[in-house]
Amino acid sequence: MSSGAPRLSLKLALSAGLILSLSSCIADSPLDSLDPQGPAARQIDELSNPVFLIAGIILAIVLGGMIFSIIRFRDRGQAEPRQIHGNAVLEVVWTAIPIMLLAGLAVPTVQTIFDLTECSDDAMEVDVIGHQWWFEYQYPNEGITTANVMVIPAGKEVCLNMTSEDVIHNFWVPKLNGKRYLVPGQQTLLILEADEPGEYWGQCGEFCGLSHALMRARVRAVDVEDYDAWVARMQQPANLPEEGKPSEEHLAEAGLDQFQGICSTCHVIDGVNQLDNPIGPNLTHFADPYRTVFAGASLERTNENLAEWLADPPTIKPGSFMPNLNLTADEIDELVAFLQSLDPTKEN
Ligand code: HEC
Ligand SMILES: [Cu+2]
Incomplete structure (x- = not known):
């Protein structure tokens, strides 16, 4: 009996998974997480690149050693090769090297984590409130409430104070920073800054119910003058239709x-x-x-x-x-x- 069908579906499942994971790296995609456009995202990028490189080198050494041993010592009816089990020097060395590597990597990692959890004193503030299934933005110092599109001045640090009205959500604008949870009854903090004016796409990063996939976000960074003009017009009451018009x-x-x-x-x-x-x-x-x-x-x-x-x-x-x-x-x-x-x- 042929096992063609299950094999095929396994292959399909594997390639679907691979394509899905790779799609997060597609160049020029609006949610590209490897294309930092602001200081926070860049800091993460500058940490993950060398870590990835080191991990890649270790992977190559380990895989290379395995493949070498599999081929070199494959069974051709020869006598058993010399065993190294219990070799104290080797065991100390291959325990010490990973410990030193991990300790070395911990320094920049912990440093970055701490850097990214504190806003500077002159940062601008926006409150982000998660709702099923949309993001609300309040500007406490400007007295503005809006939704879905967050307008910020380019080149300025923005401190997001985040919470949720209902379930746990997660605010993620990949080009500007990593993701962070919005938790009901709690405040979380995220730094956002865009180098240049532009449109930055975001997505709720935590499954939050039926329309989670449609809970997206836009950050629009504009020049400072444009930002000030936006604030001034947002502070006005609505521009309502008047009687006796066409x-x-x-x-x-x-x-x-x-x-x-x-x-x-x-x-x-x-x-x-x-x-x-x-x-x-x-x-x-x-x-x-x-x-x-x-x-x-x-x-x-x-x-x-x-x-x-x-x-x-x-x-x-x-x-x-x-x-x-x-x-x-x-x-x-x-x-x-x-x-x-x-x-x-x-x-x-
Ligand atoms: C029972 C409450 C309720 C009523 C009544 C209601 N809405 Fe809504 N509306 C909502 C909610 C909740 C959302 C957010 C939906 C989402 O994005 O998931 C929404 C979203 C919207 C949006 C999209 C806003 C944005 O920026 O995303 C528009 C436009 C809108 N409603 C217009 C209207 C109009 C016009 C009416 C009256 C005919 C109306 N709504 C009546 C609850 C209501
Ligand atoms: Cu959500």
């Missing part, structure tokens, strides 16, 4: 009415409503030019995506805590126009 605005105005009727129990729009403990993302400046993604940074902020989202959130994000609100096509059109009008840079 037809597009009429649609948005009707959407504002819908929002007040249906959505304001879960979402806050500064200038429209207040909630003690909103369960959905703050939508005040939902259409800010920097806030280009929504629903856990899993969707681009286009009219089509928004309409699909509003029609039935749990089909887009399984388990989503935004329910299907049975909106009509007209209501959806109005709400999309309204949401897309929440742009603080737009002239009113």
Whole structure:
């Protein structure tokens, strides 16, 4: 009987595993963990590269020795070769070398761990709150609350104070730093700094329920002037549609009415409503030019995506805590126009 099928599935499983692990190293991928773009990620890279090199050399020596012995001493009917079991000198040497190596590697490793657990005094602060399945960002000193896209000034150290509203999550922006847990009832800390302006992708790094894979993050690093301008506009109340404007605005105005009727129990729009403990993302400046993604940074902020989202959130994000609100096509059109009008840079 042939064992072809099980062998094939074993091969498939092995290669799938290998491809999956290698995919984390693909060059130019937005989640490339081997392409540091900030000081914290670089420090980790500069530690892991030599450690990897040393481990590789040891692997080559051990494997080389094994392969040599297997070939050189294979059974050809010859007498048993000389045995070295119990050789005190050899045993001391091959115990001492690993001890010295590990002790040597421990110094930079522990140093790096300590370096990465303390923010400097002049670091900027952002509070990160994990929710199933999106990241909320609060800027305590600026009085800003936003979601999914974290805007930071390039070249400045940002100190993240992180926690979770529900289950354990994990904030991971591979190009800027390693990952760290967000634990309910506890505060964890992560340093974030980007050398250059740009978009850095992130992903929740801890399985946190049905839509864990769709719990993503964006960090947008911008020049200091652009950052200051962003802060200034984020501190304003929402840029609401006004009465007596052209037809597009009429649609948005009707959407504002819908929002007040249906959505304001879960979402806050500064200038429209207040909630003690909103369960959905703050939508005040939902259409800010920097806030280009929504629903856990899993969707681009286009009219089509928004309409699909509003029609039935749990089909887009399984388990989503935004329910299907049975909106009509007209209501959806109005709400999309309204949401897309929440742009603080737009002239009113
Ligand atoms: C029962 C509470 C609840 C109600 C009511 C509700 N939402 Fe939501 N909404 C949520 C939650 C929770 C999320 C986060 C979902 C996720 O990303 O997993 C969300 C996400 C969103 C998002 C994406 C925001 C972002 O930046 O990611 C938009 C847009 C949105 N809701 C619009 C609306 C509109 C418009 C209404 C009214 C028609 C509404 N919601 C009603 C709970 C609610
Ligand atoms: Cu998560």
